[in-house]
Amino acid sequence: MGRRTYCLILQYDGSRYKGWQRLPGTAQTVQGRVEAALSEIFAEPVEIHGSGRTDAGVHALGQTVSFTAPELPLNKILPRLRHLLPRDIGAVSLRYAPERFHARLCAVEKTYVYRLWNSEKPDVFGRHYRTRFPRPLDEEKMRQAASHFFGTHDFLAFCSNKQFKKSSVRTLRRLELIREGEELRFELTADGFLYNMVRIIVGTLLEVGLGQREPECIPELLCSRQRSLAGETAAPEGLCLLEVRYDEKSLPPAKVCDMIG
Amino acid sequence: MGRRTYCLILQYDGSRYKGWQRLPGTAQTVQGRVEAALSEIFAEPVEIHGSGRTDAGVHALGQTVSFTAPELPLNKILPRLRHLLPRDIGAVSLRYAPERFHARLCAVEKTYVYRLWNSEKPDVFGRHYRTRFPRPLDEEKMRQAASHFFGTHDFLAFCSNKQFKKSSVRTLRRLELIREGEELRFELTADGFLYNMVRIIVGTLLEVGLGQREPECIPELLCSRQRSLAGETAAPEGLCLLEVRYDEKSLPPAKVCDMIG
Structure with a gap:
């Protein structure tokens, strides 16, 4: 199965989270929650790159994220992701991106x-x-x-x-x-x-x-x-x-x- | 000290509450919280009448409440009340009402x-x-x-x-x-x-x-x-x-x- 680079737009209410960045010992980061959901969908560990970190309590309407994972139809991923994410993290849209797209480095x-x-x-x-x-x-x-x-x-x-x-x-x-x-x-x-x-x-x-x-x-x-x-x-x-x-x-x-x- | 009838407009986010109506054994009702705050301000038990009960999880932008209590200047009550109420219950306005005003019966x-x-x-x-x-x-x-x-x-x-x-x-x-x-x-x-x-x-x-x-x-x-x-x-x-x-x-x-x- 081929691999793809994906671009995902997220919105989140940061109130309950210790910020964007994955931290050892807690699930309460936005990155941690999204990676857990994507890893379940792709049945392999998925690492995501946000356009930047947001601090604890900070929100996003258009945080942009890139990751690479096996190629799956988008309509098999997005509904699943929406179902797996908590209600304070929302997947707005998902697209295939050029292979070298990186949400932080390309912003x-x-x-x-x-x-x-x-x-x-x-x-x-x-x-x-x-x-x-x-x-x-x-x-x-x-x-x-x-x-x-x-x-x-x-x-x-x-x-x-x-x-x-x-x-x-x-x-x-x-x-x-x-x-x-x-x-x-x-x-x-x-x-x-x-x-x-x-x-x-x-x-x-x-x-x-x-x-x-x-x-x-x-x-x-x-x-x-x-x-x-x-x-x-x-x-x-x-x-x-x-x-x-x-x-x-x-x-x-x-x-x-x-x-x- | 004379007594007055007051009319209070409240807004609240009902998410955390077991509804409007005071219940024995829990502080988690909107009426219970507002009565506790007013009772502290007036240093006597204050009972309030809402225009109607709202259920658990239901919100209000303009719930109207009446109560009688000792006469105090409004500007001594409202800032105090705003300070005592939790952030999901807001006191929008306060006024003196005619003695027989009742928020439910007169609506x-x-x-x-x-x-x-x-x-x-x-x-x-x-x-x-x-x-x-x-x-x-x-x-x-x-x-x-x-x-x-x-x-x-x-x-x-x-x-x-x-x-x-x-x-x-x-x-x-x-x-x-x-x-x-x-x-x-x-x-x-x-x-x-x-x-x-x-x-x-x-x-x-x-x-x-x-x-x-x-x-x-x-x-x-x-x-x-x-x-x-x-x-x-x-x-x-x-x-x-x-x-x-x-x-x-x-x-x-x-x-x-x-x-x-």
Whole structure:
């Protein structure tokens, strides 16, 4: 039987999980759960590669995953996978990918959203997906501060990994603040994100919004490359990986028969 | 210290609870939790009256509650109550009500919504608030069937309570089926609902949608007054109490100083 490279889109509610990455001694990681299900379907150990790790409590609407496994019809895999996965992990779609496709190495752009519930009012139905932040915020100043993040910078000051050795230069293509009623939402698109980068950017913008920092501090912070000078890491539950993009070379548009969702 | 009648609007996620009604031997009822919080605030036992009981797993966006307690400023009560309640029960607003206001006895109209996830696709973020129902449905027939429920009927065939002694005549003012993507939503407004009435109506409409019954069976069913002839009771998680209305005599519009939310 031939082998294939598959591309799988997942959504998950991260509330119950110790993050994306498989950990010894616990089944409570998203990767662990998905690998267990796929290994059962293919009757052999399947190792998957996510586009990136998400932390404990962080959610995804469009986490992208690659793996290689024996060739099976997609409509034999996807319904089975949906049946085996717990209800807080969902298989959105499945397709055959080019042999060398790798969800992390080939990713060219990611979009995250960070949701705040900016009100004293209760947020019963959004409580797992929005971070409660009842204090009033100066949004104008936050937008000014946000504008300084656009473009290509060394984001080392916005990275929790102290041993980070590779390039910490990233290009932020979009950082929008969107107000909808009690919700204040941050949408960020970049060619890649460092560990905790979204949450530290949001944490820093919140300190600007509270008047504890000026918008003009951002360029200095970026230049400092010192994590200790940036703001706090915002709580995980407001964060959600929305989408991962690939270029057509690594993941050409699928033919109808090569995709199911 | 004088006493007041209060009117409190609650929202809750019913997933974790054994329903609305206080039960001996468990704290896991919504009424039990709210009474415990209010009793702590007023330093005396407080008994509350909901507009109606919701079952285990059923949610509310606008459950309305009345109680009498010592007179305290609203802004001393509401923040305290929000702090004491668990995150899946939210106090939306609080006001002083006329002395004789009673949330159940004075209610003149209620609106419920029942949400279905009508797809094979996963519904990770709605899984507690929509009932999964992947089979295809004939919506045109369901709408025809729904039209037979309008108006004033004896709904005894759509009531789970076998010992129901009082009048089972109710007036259904609205029953709309709304399709939004994978979601099929039923919105029902009536002067009152019998025990499980919404869930049995929805369960019966689903059987029509599957072709197991004809739309024209509804008038006969209503006339039969026999629960055993109607459809199954749909699962609780899709149901949510949206709103309870009162007339101006029992609950006049609140002055600004008499309401907080």
